[in-house]
Amino acid sequence: MVTTGTVIRIPSRRALSRLDPATIVAVTVAALGLWGFAELLDEVSEGESGGFDEWLLLALRQPGDTSQPIGPWWLEIAMNDLTALGSFAVIALMTGGVAGFLVVRDRFGAAVLLVVSVASGAILSSLLKVGIDRPRPDIVAQLADVHTLSFPSGHAMVSAVAYLTIGAVLASFVEDRRTQLYIVSAAVTGVVIIGSTRVYLGVHWPTDVLAGWCIGAAWAMACWLVARLLQGRVLRPPIGAETGPDESA
Numbered sequence: 001m002v003t004t005g006t007v008i009r010i011p012s013r014r015a016l017s018r019l020d021p022a023t024i025v026a027v028t029v030a031a032l033g034l035w036g037f038a039e040l041l042d043e044v045s046e047g048e049s050g051g052f053d054e055w056l057l058l059a060l061r062q063p064g065d066t067s068q069p070i071g072p073w074w075l076e077i078a079m080n081d082l083t084a085l086g087s088f089a090v091i092a093l094m095t096g097g098v099a100g101f102l103v104v105r106d107r108f109g110a111a112v113l114l115v116v117s118v119a120s121g122a123i124l125s126s127l128l129k130v131g132i133d134r135p136r137p138d139i140v141a142q143l144a145d146v147h148t149l150s151f152p153s154g155h156a157m158v159s160a161v162a163y164l165t166i167g168a169v170l171a172s173f174v175e176d177r178r179t180q181l182y183i184v185s186a187a188v189t190g191v192v193i194i195g196s197t198r199v200y201l202g203v204h205w206p207t208d209v210l211a212g213w214c215i216g217a218a219w220a221m222a223c224w225l226v227a228r229l230l231q232g233r234v235l236r237p238p239i240g241a242e243t244g245p246d247e248s249a
Helices: 015-018 021-045 052-059 073-086 088-102 108-132 154-171 177-200 206-230
Strands: 066-068
Touching: 021 108, 021 206, 052 206, 073 088, 073 154, 073 177, 088 108, 088 154, 088 177, 108 154, 108 206, 154 177, 154 206, 177 206
Parallel strands: none
Antiparallel strands: none
């Protein structure tokens, strides 16, 4: 009997061995991020994260006064300034600025990747908040204005999507490994700082932020991988094959 249809080809071991290191890292981060988010969601859904969440929030407040954060007076001001780096307004401005730079440099594909990744990540964040419907912390005073639900942290998730994507794109402009590592490390550090401010200010449970980091990193890497697949750049060409200039994202 003869059948027709699309033939699904499973990559051979030789083909898989040609996967470039960046792709391997992206797949690993995406897989670990999804796993981490699923585990945290399970913990929150079953009410098993309360002890850790409450302990850390209270540890960041003065003993006997949950309206006063620990640290000098200027630390609260600095945290409010830093947390703005993860706001939708700042993220949109940053994304638009970097996308414009990429268009000017004739990297239109990278610009599209950045905009689609951030926009879709923001939409996903809102949908997850509504679907999970976790209220904000109420055991300490909230030191910043908030108007949405709690899980996952939008600041943590969207900043992870935006800054990790921007870091990956900018790192593609340089060939020096140390410079690439610095760019990516700076992006990761910024994401960690932004998420940490949400807990310090009492507007998110710690597990909200952890979940935001996990799903945000996974989403950023997934979008990057899709872009690489569409451009046929996931597998390195065989040794000796001619290659043109690297125009990937």
